[in-house]
Amino acid sequence: MTAATKILDPCCGSRMFWFDKDDQRTLFGDIRDEQHVLCDGRALNVEPNVIMDFRSLPFEDGAFKLVVFDPPHLTRAGRDSWLRAKYGILTSDWRDDLSKGFAECFRVLATDGVLIFKWNETQVKVSEILALTDQRPLFGHKSGKREKTHWITFMKRGE
Template sequence: MTPDTQSPDAIDRTEDSSRCVSETILDATCGGRSIWLDENKNREDTLYIDRREEPAGFVDEAVADPPNNPNYEVSPDEVQDYRDLPYPDRTFNLVVFDPPHIIRGDGMKTLTGVMTKKYGALKAETWQSDLRQGFLELFRVLKFGGTLVFKFSDESVDFRTVVDLAPQPPLFGTTVRGGGSSVETRWFVFHKDCSVNTDTEQGGSS
């Protein structure tokens, strides 16, 4: 688990803010890389990052009769906070953003259920500012003309409230609710055009 001195709910700004990387795709919240097809879980052109690192089997600590998820692990290439990344402006062609969708009072500090152990949790007091800052930071490291793919489930908050936190609206995404479940997962695709100003990019939107 991430040490208390580097709590996932607190941004550490000690990293070099202009460290170049060779990868052109960023998965900013890779977790167990569950959204990736098996053949793409270790792409050379993709940088898989997460706010924590966990060994295989850690989820089973949350269930009564393990093993339930014996091989699930969080093994990012780098431990980084999507709200404050050490990469230069306009680094990646494609960014994947699949943040936690469950809101808890203490956020990432106490993860007990299977879903929160696997995917983490947003902090009740700061989730809107955290996601807003996450969108801004990911748009900052996204090249003009690049694509951001966003995934979210409406267990704790509705999609529109979350999507409105982004610096610009999505081009397209899931618009029709599926049947049979009170909780739904939707995907949204954003395109960064030259009008986007994240207020952190050097030179603004130029």
């Protein structure tokens, strides 16, 4: 991490929504480092700068101005499915995992820093997820054909 690094994406996956997938201000992390060929022949590469677990981030308190938290949102997916390859999968302890993930993301976020949270509620409702943190969102937006993907913005409150 350099002094220019101000953004953390601890679940970067294949960096699907990033315009600049190599943004120099961003540290891209993930628990996975793997390559896949999708059914249509496209490559799907999960290649983080640093292997990390969002439940236990290896950074000092307040180290980032912006955190992008896009954890896996699936509780079920076929072992070799493209959905699992693309998004990852939650463990059976997903409530505890995501609660720890929120706590860690807010811990490494500077006071008044911004957390962008992305969640697809196909299998788990966003209301169940927001109940896992005591931080309250400022605003959000639904997207996608069925409006199942939520983009939610938080600003970390001071202690």
